[in-house]
């Protein structure tokens with residue numbers, strides 16, 4: 305009861321002032337899209353000369369910004385005119401894509417780059433509406449169409465869009481985006497992370513055309529506790545969103561349900577069937593679900609399953625499940641840069657499958673939508689996470705708002721994905737009153753947006769009552785989460801692998817336990833003694849010892865070792881070994897497996913054989 309009160313109070317205190325949730329449109333790929341993938345013109349602007357005048361006043365807040373403003377795409381009208389930039393004579397860069405790995409001069413760059421795309425556009429129907437959609441832009445984007453500002457978005461890993469119905473014309477449009485990836489102390493993430501700060505328009509940019517009144521959002525799921533009932537919440541957007549006829553149709557089940565939206569454009573429908581085939585890693589079954597109105601038909605492929613906890617057990621569709629996981633960063637298996645494509649997702653998840661996984665932890669931020677859709681298809685449960693990482697400014701209201709906004713954007717994009725079973729609100733954050741309030745408030749938001757999934761965060765472990773060889777989780781946020789997850793590096797940052805044999809665990813919370821990270825750095829191809837750092841043998845030894853150790857944890861319901869593949873990190877500078885890569889991958893950056901891959905694979909094979917699913 306006390307906990308609930310605190311939770312409510314915290315939640316009220318942290319209520320954001322602006323939550324542009326109604327602006328979010330989901331299932332973007334199923335809509336009428338014009339893909340802007342390809343070459344865009346770009347200008348590197350480290351001093352933000354195209355954004356501020358010499359008195360440091362932003363051009364986009366001036367009545368007459370003059371030709372210095374890059375978003376105007378100005379051209380000299382006469383030979384005597386002074387214009388000191390020209391998109392059309394500038395270099396080109398591929399979108400989607402990070403700029404760091406496309407242009408050598410931008411490898412370490414953190415700052416502003418301006419992008420420009422010119423296009424003509426013919427609407428399918430005069431009454432239709434048009435939006436410009438961004439899968440992600442890291443970190444802050446200012447968006448302009450034909451010289452007019454559409455808006456700003458903050459946060460590098462979630463989608464956003466702006467309506468351009470009244471601004472787009474049939475000929476000679478120019479879309480200009482200022483992307484700034486400078487790290488900020490008050491940002492989410494903050495200044496220090498153990499991953500590369502890839503900048504740019506890192507995911508698809510598209511125009512999306514919808515009917516005047518369109519299905520903006522829906523949430524279709526099994527009713528918790530009742531595997532025969534599918535609940536659908538649908539939200540319409542448009543001048544006639546209220547009183548609108550809507551229908552959910554699942555042809556394969558032969559069921560339809562119809563209703564009318566309320567005064568806010570929402571409709572709640574339910575459908576019953578005794579024959580619902582549940583989604584699981586062994587049978588990742590997806591139904592075609594069609595949503596219809598008089599103006600629109602929107603299709604999706606949705607799996608139905610339940611995920612719950614009972615004491616220390618984790619139940620998928622009511623049956624105990626052990627999460628055979630691996631952590632993954634969003635880096636391409638092919639290009640050594642940010643991943644964004646379906647092919648990237650397929651290869652990363654194929655490796656996870658080969659390892660014997662039924663679960664992936666998508667660290668440390670929301671990955672692109674192809675990843676979760678591919679996980680749906682391939683049968684991998686997903687832990688999805690926001691970049692509330694290490695040392696966020698817990699007392700800063702704007703930081704909270706930003707974190708909550710990223711959480712909401714992630715959940716609204718992915719809450720129809722059966723693969724996603726856990727929303728994680730943080731990674732390795734130091735316990736303090738302010739941090740507890742911050743995270744508790746995020747957990748409440750996640751539960752409000754999605755009461756059907758489990759909430760967690762990667763916590764840290766400590767010595768139990770001053771005994772260094774007995775470890776425990778001593779963190780008030782452990783009371784809030786559904787799944788007790790933590791990272792531990794015994795044998796790497798804490799002793800050598802043989803230390804694992806001396807450690808015992810005393811976990812007092814009556815919740816399922818997940819080890820979200822353990823690992824050791826190894827340079828693929830480097831061999832030696834098993835106690836020699838950076839050798840494949842050391843990493844192999846650490847996996848062997850760790851897997852024995854975690855087997856002694858009561859309530860252990862899975863793990864997601866760190867990490868599938870080596871990934872870039874500016875913190876990792878050891879010449880000849882790291883060279884800018886975190887080497888804890890089971891696979892090298894160029895796709896070669898290390899010895900520890902087989903150790904984990906064997907462990908998962910045994911786990912899969914123990915009949916727990």
Ligand code: GCB
Pocket residue numbers: 498668731732791821866886888
């Ligand atoms: C951690 C972090 C992860 C790092 C990893 C490491 O605990 O959660 O982001 O990359 O350790 O390699 O040190």
